C-alpha cells in the first residue's frame with residue numbers, strides 16, 4: 410500500500426515536472442498529458458481499491474481467546490463469560506453430550522479456544538483441547554446451529570534408545586538423567602526393575618543399562634513419551650532384560666529374553682528408594698519392648714504421610730489396629746503369599762476388608778502408630794503362613810507366555826534387538842517400529 414502511494418507520488422511529481430517543461434508547447438499536447446495523468450491516477454486508484462479488502466484479511470486474522478480451565482469452572486460459566494446467551498449454552502452442552510460424549514471440563518488440564526473471524530465478530534468456532542491427542546471442535550455454521558466433532562490427532566510414534574553407566578558414588582536415578590532418559594521414563598524403568606533388583610543395595614559403579622522407549626510426535630513436534638519397549642540392566646546377579654510385548658488379544662506385558670513373565674508377583678520394597686532401618690531377623694532386641702524377639706519384617710524409613718503402595722495385586726484381608734502394629738493392612742495375593750503393612754498414620758480412602766487392590770495402589774500412609782520409635786513402614790511377607798524375608802524370598806514370575814505366543818514374542822524380540830543395534834550405531838536416525846517408514850533426519 411505504502412509502496413503504491415509512493416509510486417503515485419513519484420508519478421505525480423514527474424507529471425508536474427513534465428507539465429512545467431511543456432508549458433510552452435501547444436495546448437493540445439497539454440490537454441493530452443493532463444488526461445493521461447488523470448487516467449493513470451484513476452487506474453492506480455482502482456487497483457488500490459480492489460487491493461484494500463485483501464489487506465484487511467491479512468492484518469486482522471481470526472482471533473483466538475484461549476481459556477485455561479481452573480478449579481470451579483464449568484463449561485456454562487466459561488461460555489457465559491465469552492458472551493454466549495443461555496439458550497446457546499444449553500444447545501452447545503447438549504450437542505457436546507450427544508455428539509462427542511463430552512460432559513465435564515477438567516481443571517488445570519483442559520483448555521477452551523474461542524475463535525472469531527475478527528475481534529468484534531461473534532464466536533465462529535470453539536475448540537476444546539482435552540488432552541494431547543484429542544480435540545473437540547464446535548462449529549457455528551449458521552447462527553444458532555452448533556455442530557460438533559471429536560478430532561483425533563494423528564500420532565507419529567518413533568523409538569529412542571538411551572544407554573548409561575553407573576558412576577562411582579552415583580545412583581541409578583542420576584546416571585539415568587545423565588544418559589538423557591526423561592524422568593517419567595526413568596521412574597517407569599525403576600518400577601519395572603524393582604521386581605528384579607534392589608536399587609538401594611544392588612547398585613555398583615560400572616553397571617551398564619539401556620532403555621528403548623517410544624516418543625510420540627504430532628506435526629513433527631514431540632508431544633509426549635510412550636511405552637518402554639525394552640530395558641536392560643547389569644544387575645549383581647546377572648543381566649536383567651525385559652521386553653514389552655502385546656499379545657494378539659491386546660494384552661501387554663513385560664517378558665525376559667526367554668519369554669518368561671518379567672514382573673514378579675510382589676515388590677520386595679513397596680516404597681521406592683526407602684532406606685532400610687531394620688532387617689528381617691529371627692531374633693533381635695525390640696526397640697520399644699526392650700527384650701529380644703524376632704523381627705518378622707523389614708522396616709523402611711518413611712516420613713509420616715508417605716503413600717504406601719500395595720506390593721502386589723490382591724485382596725485386603727485386614728484393615729485394623731493392634732497394640733504392636735498400630736494401624737495395619739494385610740493383603741492376600743494368592744494361595745501362597747500375604748503382605749502386611751504396619752504403623753500407618755491413616756488408611757487410604759476406599760481400602761476396606763474385601764477390597765481388591767492392584768499392584769502399586771496406595772493402601773495407606775506411613776506413620777508411627779503402635780509400638781514404634783518413629784515414622785516408618787514395617788513390611789511383612791508371609792509365605793504359606795510363615796514370615797519370610799521380603800528381600801530374599803524367591804518370588805514367582807507371573808504371566809508366562811503360552812505356546813502360541815512364545816514364538817511370536819521371540820520374533821518380536823528379534824525386531825526390537827535389531828532396532829537397538831540400529832539406534833546404537835545411528836543415534837540421530839528417525840526409527841519407527843515399522844521398517845518401511847524409516848527415513849533419515
Ligand SMILES: [Zn+2]
Nearest residue numbers: 706707708787
Ligand atoms: Zn518392624
